[in-house]
Amino acid sequence: MQEQSRVQIGVVPIDVVSMEQAVERVGRYLDSPSNHPFVISGANAHFVNVAQKDQHLASFLSSSNLNVADGMSLVLAARFLRSNLPERVTGIDLMIELCGLAERTGRTVYFFGGMEGAAYGAAKALKVRFPSLKIVGSDRPPMGTEFDPARVAEVRERITAARPDFLFVCLGVPRQERWIAEFAADLPVKVVMGNGAALDVLAGFFTRPPQWIQKIGMEWFYRLCIEPQRLWKRYLLGNLQYAQTVLLQAAELRIHSTPASAATR
16 A cells, blocks of 8 residues: 655655645555555665665565655655655654554554553553553563563463554664564554554653754754764764665666657757
Protein backbone atom coordinates (compact mmCIF):
# COMPACT_ATOMS: atom_id res chain seq x y z
CA MET A 1 0.00 0.00 0.00
CA GLN A 2 2.40 2.64 -1.29
CA GLU A 3 0.02 4.98 -3.07
CA GLN A 4 2.15 8.04 -3.68
CA SER A 5 5.62 8.69 -5.03
CA ARG A 6 8.81 8.30 -3.07
CA VAL A 7 12.04 10.27 -3.01
CA GLN A 8 15.24 8.24 -2.79
CA ILE A 9 17.93 9.61 -0.46
CA GLY A 10 20.88 7.26 -0.46
CA VAL A 11 19.28 3.82 -0.19
CA VAL A 12 16.32 5.14 1.83
CA PRO A 13 12.97 5.82 0.10
CA ILE A 14 10.92 8.64 1.66
CA ASP A 15 7.21 9.05 0.95
CA VAL A 16 6.12 12.37 -0.49
CA VAL A 17 3.52 13.18 2.16
CA SER A 18 2.58 15.96 4.53
CA MET A 19 1.56 15.23 8.11
CA GLU A 20 -2.10 15.44 7.14
CA GLN A 21 -1.61 13.05 4.24
CA ALA A 22 0.32 10.58 6.40
CA VAL A 23 -2.45 10.47 9.01
CA GLU A 24 -5.09 10.17 6.29
CA ARG A 25 -3.27 7.22 4.73
CA VAL A 26 -3.09 5.42 8.07
CA GLY A 27 -6.75 6.15 8.70
CA ARG A 28 -7.74 4.57 5.39
CA TYR A 29 -5.71 1.49 6.21
CA LEU A 30 -7.41 1.14 9.60
CA ASP A 31 -10.71 0.87 7.76
CA SER A 32 -9.39 -1.67 5.26
CA PRO A 33 -9.92 -5.44 5.64
CA SER A 34 -6.18 -6.18 5.52
CA ASN A 35 -4.76 -8.15 8.45
CA HIS A 36 -1.11 -7.44 7.68
CA PRO A 37 0.47 -4.70 9.85
CA PHE A 38 0.93 -1.33 8.17
CA VAL A 39 4.59 -0.46 8.88
CA ILE A 40 5.72 3.14 9.47
CA SER A 41 9.23 4.54 9.90
CA GLY A 42 10.44 8.07 10.59
CA ALA A 43 13.78 8.48 8.82
CA ASN A 44 16.49 11.08 9.36
CA ALA A 45 20.13 11.53 8.35
CA HIS A 46 21.24 8.93 10.90
CA PHE A 47 18.83 6.44 9.33
CA VAL A 48 20.39 7.07 5.93
CA ASN A 49 23.90 6.59 7.31
CA VAL A 50 23.03 3.32 9.03
CA ALA A 51 21.08 1.99 6.04
CA GLN A 52 24.02 2.65 3.70
CA LYS A 53 25.94 -0.03 5.61
CA ASP A 54 23.09 -2.22 6.87
CA GLN A 55 21.42 -4.15 4.06
CA HIS A 56 18.73 -5.50 6.39
CA LEU A 57 17.67 -1.97 7.38
CA ALA A 58 17.77 -0.83 3.76
CA SER A 59 15.56 -3.76 2.74
CA PHE A 60 13.17 -3.08 5.62
CA LEU A 61 12.75 0.56 4.61
CA SER A 62 12.23 -0.36 0.96
CA SER A 63 9.37 -2.68 1.85
CA SER A 64 7.73 -0.59 4.60
CA ASN A 65 4.37 1.02 3.92
CA LEU A 66 5.19 4.58 4.96
CA ASN A 67 8.54 6.32 5.53
CA VAL A 68 8.28 9.95 6.62
CA ALA A 69 10.99 12.61 6.62
CA ASP A 70 11.77 12.87 10.33
CA GLY A 71 14.73 15.20 9.72
CA MET A 72 14.86 18.59 8.02
CA SER A 73 18.10 17.37 6.43
CA LEU A 74 16.03 14.98 4.30
CA VAL A 75 13.74 17.76 3.11
CA LEU A 76 16.76 19.86 2.12
CA ALA A 77 18.50 16.91 0.49
CA ALA A 78 15.39 16.17 -1.59
CA ARG A 79 15.43 19.72 -2.95
CA PHE A 80 19.13 19.44 -3.72
CA LEU A 81 18.41 16.21 -5.60
CA ARG A 82 15.76 17.98 -7.71
CA SER A 83 12.88 16.35 -5.90
CA ASN A 84 10.46 17.65 -3.32
CA LEU A 85 9.12 16.68 0.09
CA PRO A 86 6.18 18.80 1.29
CA GLU A 87 7.41 19.17 4.86
CA ARG A 88 9.21 17.57 7.73
CA VAL A 89 7.04 14.93 9.42
CA THR A 90 8.71 14.03 12.70
CA GLY A 91 8.16 10.58 14.13
CA ILE A 92 7.12 11.86 17.54
CA ASP A 93 4.62 14.34 16.08
CA LEU A 94 3.19 11.67 13.81
CA MET A 95 2.86 9.38 16.83
CA ILE A 96 0.94 12.10 18.67
CA GLU A 97 -1.33 12.64 15.67
CA LEU A 98 -1.95 8.90 15.41
CA CYS A 99 -2.86 8.76 19.09
CA GLY A 100 -5.35 11.53 18.35
CA LEU A 101 -6.71 9.45 15.48
CA ALA A 102 -6.94 6.46 17.83
CA GLU A 103 -8.94 8.48 20.34
CA ARG A 104 -11.33 9.81 17.70
CA THR A 105 -11.97 6.37 16.23
CA GLY A 106 -11.97 4.31 19.43
CA ARG A 107 -8.76 2.49 18.49
CA THR A 108 -6.23 1.14 20.99
CA VAL A 109 -2.46 1.64 21.40
CA TYR A 110 0.40 -0.35 22.92
CA PHE A 111 3.92 0.89 23.80
CA PHE A 112 7.05 -1.24 23.55
CA GLY A 113 10.51 -0.01 24.55
CA GLY A 114 11.84 3.28 25.88
CA MET A 115 13.73 3.95 29.10
CA GLU A 116 12.62 2.75 32.52
CA GLY A 117 9.32 4.51 33.27
CA ALA A 118 9.09 6.12 29.84
CA ALA A 119 5.97 4.25 28.74
CA TYR A 120 4.16 5.25 31.93
CA GLY A 121 5.23 8.88 31.59
CA ALA A 122 4.32 8.99 27.90
CA ALA A 123 0.93 7.44 28.60
CA LYS A 124 0.27 10.02 31.31
CA ALA A 125 1.20 12.90 29.00
CA LEU A 126 -0.87 11.55 26.11
CA LYS A 127 -3.90 11.01 28.35
CA VAL A 128 -3.80 14.67 29.31
CA ARG A 129 -4.03 15.57 25.65
CA PHE A 130 -6.36 12.73 24.65
CA PRO A 131 -8.43 11.80 27.72
CA SER A 132 -10.33 9.01 25.95
CA LEU A 133 -7.25 7.38 24.45
CA LYS A 134 -7.26 3.63 25.10
CA ILE A 135 -3.76 2.43 26.07
CA VAL A 136 -4.00 -1.34 26.42
CA GLY A 137 -0.45 -2.19 27.47
CA SER A 138 3.27 -1.50 27.53
CA ASP A 139 6.48 -3.53 27.70
CA ARG A 140 10.10 -2.73 28.38
CA PRO A 141 12.43 -5.73 28.38
CA PRO A 142 15.82 -5.02 30.00
CA MET A 143 18.28 -3.47 27.55
CA GLY A 144 19.89 -6.14 25.41
CA THR A 145 17.20 -8.76 25.98
CA GLU A 146 14.76 -7.63 23.26
CA PHE A 147 15.72 -10.60 21.07
CA ASP A 148 16.03 -13.21 23.78
CA PRO A 149 13.63 -15.99 22.71
CA ALA A 150 11.96 -16.20 26.13
CA ARG A 151 11.48 -12.41 26.30
CA VAL A 152 10.19 -12.27 22.74
CA ALA A 153 7.64 -15.00 23.49
CA GLU A 154 6.43 -13.16 26.61
CA VAL A 155 6.10 -9.82 24.80
CA ARG A 156 4.32 -11.32 21.82
CA GLU A 157 1.93 -13.18 24.11
CA ARG A 158 1.00 -9.95 25.90
CA ILE A 159 0.59 -8.01 22.65
CA THR A 160 -1.52 -10.81 21.19
CA ALA A 161 -3.75 -10.79 24.26
CA ALA A 162 -4.16 -7.00 24.08
CA ARG A 163 -4.77 -6.94 20.28
CA PRO A 164 -3.87 -3.25 19.90
CA ASP A 165 -4.63 -1.31 16.73
CA PHE A 166 -1.38 0.67 17.08
CA LEU A 167 1.95 -0.78 18.28
CA PHE A 168 4.74 1.76 18.84
CA VAL A 169 8.17 0.09 19.02
CA CYS A 170 10.80 2.39 20.55
CA LEU A 171 14.11 0.52 20.67
CA GLY A 172 16.32 2.78 18.55
CA VAL A 173 17.76 2.26 15.07
CA PRO A 174 18.23 -0.42 13.79
CA ARG A 175 17.04 -2.64 16.66
CA GLN A 176 13.42 -1.55 16.42
CA GLU A 177 13.34 -2.23 12.67
CA ARG A 178 14.91 -5.64 13.18
CA TRP A 179 12.33 -6.46 15.88
CA ILE A 180 9.45 -5.37 13.67
CA ALA A 181 10.79 -7.31 10.69
CA GLU A 182 11.25 -10.51 12.67
CA PHE A 183 8.25 -10.54 14.99
CA ALA A 184 5.47 -8.15 13.96
CA ALA A 185 4.12 -9.79 10.81
CA ASP A 186 1.79 -12.24 12.55
CA LEU A 187 0.83 -10.05 15.50
CA PRO A 188 -2.85 -8.97 15.66
CA VAL A 189 -2.08 -5.26 15.14
CA LYS A 190 -3.16 -2.95 12.34
CA VAL A 191 -0.32 -0.40 12.48
CA VAL A 192 3.24 -0.75 13.79
CA MET A 193 5.68 2.15 13.98
CA GLY A 194 9.34 2.27 14.95
CA ASN A 195 9.87 5.50 16.85
CA GLY A 196 13.25 5.71 18.58
CA ALA A 197 13.21 7.91 21.67
CA ALA A 198 9.60 9.10 21.29
CA LEU A 199 8.44 7.57 24.57
CA ASP A 200 11.42 9.09 26.42
CA VAL A 201 10.66 12.54 25.02
CA LEU A 202 6.92 12.33 25.71
CA ALA A 203 7.72 11.24 29.27
CA GLY A 204 9.84 14.37 29.72
CA PHE A 205 13.19 12.56 30.04
CA PHE A 206 14.52 14.64 27.14
CA THR A 207 13.48 18.15 26.14
CA ARG A 208 12.67 19.06 22.56
CA PRO A 209 14.13 22.35 21.30
CA PRO A 210 11.94 25.39 20.64
CA GLN A 211 9.86 25.27 17.48
CA TRP A 212 12.00 27.86 15.70
CA ILE A 213 15.07 25.66 16.10
CA GLN A 214 13.16 22.65 14.75
CA LYS A 215 11.91 24.65 11.75
CA ILE A 216 15.38 25.76 10.64
CA GLY A 217 16.70 22.22 10.85
CA MET A 218 19.08 22.75 13.78
CA GLU A 219 17.56 20.31 16.25
CA TRP A 220 20.65 18.14 15.84
CA PHE A 221 22.87 21.01 17.04
CA TYR A 222 20.60 21.60 20.03
CA ARG A 223 20.87 17.95 21.02
CA LEU A 224 24.62 17.96 20.45
CA CYS A 225 25.01 20.88 22.85
CA ILE A 226 23.01 19.03 25.51
CA GLU A 227 24.74 15.64 25.13
CA PRO A 228 28.11 16.29 23.43
CA GLN A 229 29.92 13.22 24.74
CA ARG A 230 27.24 10.81 23.58
CA LEU A 231 26.27 12.43 20.31
CA TRP A 232 29.40 14.13 18.87
CA LYS A 233 30.30 11.19 16.63
CA ARG A 234 26.75 10.68 15.42
CA TYR A 235 26.25 14.33 14.47
CA LEU A 236 29.66 15.68 13.53
CA LEU A 237 31.04 12.65 11.73
CA GLY A 238 27.58 11.45 10.79
CA ASN A 239 26.64 14.72 9.13
CA LEU A 240 29.79 14.58 7.02
CA GLN A 241 28.95 11.04 5.96
CA TYR A 242 25.39 12.06 5.13
CA ALA A 243 26.54 15.06 3.10
CA GLN A 244 28.93 12.82 1.15
CA THR A 245 26.10 10.39 0.37
CA VAL A 246 23.85 13.18 -0.92
CA LEU A 247 26.64 14.85 -2.95
CA LEU A 248 27.61 11.56 -4.60
CA GLN A 249 23.95 10.88 -5.42
CA ALA A 250 23.56 14.37 -6.89
CA ALA A 251 26.70 13.90 -9.01
CA GLU A 252 25.38 10.58 -10.29
CA LEU A 253 22.05 12.16 -11.19
CA ARG A 254 23.79 14.91 -13.14
CA ILE A 255 25.98 12.42 -14.99
CA HIS A 256 22.98 10.35 -16.05
CA SER A 257 20.97 13.41 -17.06
CA THR A 258 23.74 15.00 -19.19
CA PRO A 259 23.45 12.74 -22.29
CA ALA A 260 19.68 13.19 -22.42
CA SER A 261 20.07 16.96 -22.12
CA ALA A 262 22.74 17.03 -24.82
CA ALA A 263 20.62 14.96 -27.22
CA THR A 264 17.81 17.51 -27.12
CA ARG A 265 20.02 20.38 -28.19
